[in-house]
Amino acid sequence: MIVVTADQRGSRRGVDRVPEALAIVAARSAARPGVVLPFDRTVGDEVQGVLDATDDGAALTVDLVLELVRDGGWSVGIGLGGVVRPLPAASRAASGPAFVRARTAVERARRRGRGSVPVAVVGPDEEPRATVAADAQALLHLLGAVVARRSPAGWEAVDTLVAQRGPAPQRASAAVLRVSEQAVSQRLRAALWAEDAAVRPLAARLLRAAGAEPVSDDDMDDADDADGVDERDGAAGDGSRDVGEERGR
Incomplete structure (x- = not known):
C-alpha cells in the first residue's frame, strides 16, 4: 500500500x-483508479489518503504529490508497505507499517531546508525495497524541483496541452492559447514537459515496487497481535513494532 500524508507548512x-x-487531490483523482481510502483531514492541518501499490495507484500518487508541490506550502510524506486489515472507512482510523512510515516521512519532509523539495519517502528496511524507496524519493525531488520552478507561462502551456484529447494536442493548445504552435513548443521545452512526462512513470514504478505488501492479509493481522514473527514475515514484524511504538507515544 501507499500512504500519503501532507502537512501544511x-x-x-x-x-x-x-x-x-x-480540493486539489479530489480534482486530480476524479475518474482515476487507485484510491483505497480517500483523502481526508486527519489531525489539525494534515490530510491523508491511501492508494494501491499498483500501476494506477502509484501513478496517481506521483501526480498528487507533484500537485501539492506545485501548490506550495505542504510537506509531503509517503509511507510504503503493509497495513492492518480490514481497513476502516477513513484513513485516520487505520494503522499498520505504511502509516507509521508515512508519519516518519512527513517529519523528514518538514525538516528539509528552504528551497528544497519538501517530500520524503520511507519504505521497508529490507533490501532491495529500501533502496528502491530511496530511488523513488530522489526522482520525486527532481520532478518536484522542475514543477516548483516552472513559470506561469509554462504551466499555462502544460495545463492546456494535458487537457486536449484530439490527435494534434499541441496544435489544439495553440488555438486555445491564441499563440503560434511554435510558441507553444517553446513554452513546453522551457517547462521541461517532455522530461517531466518521461520520468513520472519511472517514479511510479519504483513506488509500486517498494510499496507492494510482502505478506498476506491474514499474516498482517497476525503480526499486529503477535510479539514475534518468523523470518518469512520479518517485514511485517518490523512494521508491527513501529505501530506499537507509535501508539505508545
Missing part, C-alpha cells in the same frame, strides 16, 4: 488550507 502563521488541499 507554517500553519500557525496562516489560514487553514486543508480544504484547498482536499
Whole structure:
C-alpha cells in the first residue's frame, strides 16, 4: 500500500488550507483508479489518503504529490508497505507499517531546508525495497524541483496541452492559447514537459515496487497481535513494532 500524508507548512502563521488541499487531490483523482481510502483531514492541518501499490495507484500518487508541490506550502510524506486489515472507512482510523512510515516521512519532509523539495519517502528496511524507496524519493525531488520552478507561462502551456484529447494536442493548445504552435513548443521545452512526462512513470514504478505488501492479509493481522514473527514475515514484524511504538507515544 501507499500512504500519503501532507502537512501544511507554517500553519500557525496562516489560514487553514486543508480544504484547498482536499480540493486539489479530489480534482486530480476524479475518474482515476487507485484510491483505497480517500483523502481526508486527519489531525489539525494534515490530510491523508491511501492508494494501491499498483500501476494506477502509484501513478496517481506521483501526480498528487507533484500537485501539492506545485501548490506550495505542504510537506509531503509517503509511507510504503503493509497495513492492518480490514481497513476502516477513513484513513485516520487505520494503522499498520505504511502509516507509521508515512508519519516518519512527513517529519523528514518538514525538516528539509528552504528551497528544497519538501517530500520524503520511507519504505521497508529490507533490501532491495529500501533502496528502491530511496530511488523513488530522489526522482520525486527532481520532478518536484522542475514543477516548483516552472513559470506561469509554462504551466499555462502544460495545463492546456494535458487537457486536449484530439490527435494534434499541441496544435489544439495553440488555438486555445491564441499563440503560434511554435510558441507553444517553446513554452513546453522551457517547462521541461517532455522530461517531466518521461520520468513520472519511472517514479511510479519504483513506488509500486517498494510499496507492494510482502505478506498476506491474514499474516498482517497476525503480526499486529503477535510479539514475534518468523523470518518469512520479518517485514511485517518490523512494521508491527513501529505501530506499537507509535501508539505508545
